[in-house]
Amino acid sequence: MNSVTRPVNTDGRRGRWDGHREQRRAELTAAAIEAIRQHGPEIGMEAIAAHAGVSKPVLYRYFADKSELWLAVGQQAGMLVLDAMIPAVAEVREERAAIATAIDVYLAHIEGDLNLYRFVVHQPDIARHRDVVADVVDTVASGLARIFGDRLRAHGLDSGAALPWAYGVVGYVQSVGDWWLRQQQPISREALCEYLTTFLWAGVAGISRAADTPGGLAALQEGWSMQ
Numbered sequence: 001m002n003s004v005t006r007p008v009n010t011d012g013r014r015g016r017w018d019g020h021r022e023q024r025r026a027e028l029t030a031a032a033i034e035a036i037r038q039h040g041p042e043i044g045m046e047a048i049a050a051h052a053g054v055s056k057p058v059l060y061r062y063f064a065d066k067s068e069l070w071l072a073v074g075q076q077a078g079m080l081v082l083d084a085m086i087p088a089v090a091e092v093r094e095e096r097a098a099i100a101t102a103i104d105v106y107l108a109h110i111e112g113d114l115n116l117y118r119f120v121v122h123q124p125d126i127a128r129h130r131d132v133v134a135d136v137v138d139t140v141a142s143g144l145a146r147i148f149g150d151r152l153r154a155h156g157l158d159s160g161a162a163l164p165w166a167y168g169v170v171g172y173v174q175s176v177g178d179w180w181l182r183q184q185q186p187i188s189r190e191a192l193c194e195y196l197t198t199f200l201w202a203g204v205a206g207i208s209r210a211a212d213t214p215g216g217l218a219a220l221q222e223g224w225s226m227q
Helices: 011-039 045-052 056-062 066-090 095-112 114-121 132-154 159-182 189-212 216-226
Strands: none
Touching: 011 045, 011 056, 011 066, 011 114, 045 056, 045 066, 066 095, 066 114, 066 132, 095 114, 095 132, 095 159, 095 189, 114 132, 114 159, 132 159, 159 189
């Protein structure tokens, strides 16, 4: 009697391995962030592995090179900014205060996590197959756009402008914040936040005035539809 060889179903086994690998990568990324905070942005792979309690070959098993680890760290750094910013802004009702809160949370975050910021933004020896800074901007701007969209709809306005505005705000604040850190904080965070808020608020205030002015809302929406 001939026996029938049944194919071995490896999908479940592969799924468990993939899940374990992602979990291990997340753990090693968290350990790398701790090491960067403790030892500075110039830290090498060997020191990161030692801090994580693994050998260097084990670290390379999960990250092909420093560029791949840099990407994972940068993506996690973006989520840390977003996790701090979104709930803080959501608690504020008045629009100008919401802008000020978003700016202050970002500046406080990069000031308080300077080594991590410098590792992500100013890393000269990385082969940049992807732009992790752009990934961070994408992450933060997408979260901020949801808030802007809610605020625009609350005024009865088209929320289509929320995403480009969010990118504009994030890019502007990121650029000025980078200058501020590179110049070793020549002015206080509070003063810088107020300067940036005052500059950015003019645009948002203009939208609010258009919504409150008879005919202003229709004219504004007609202008948008023609662009």
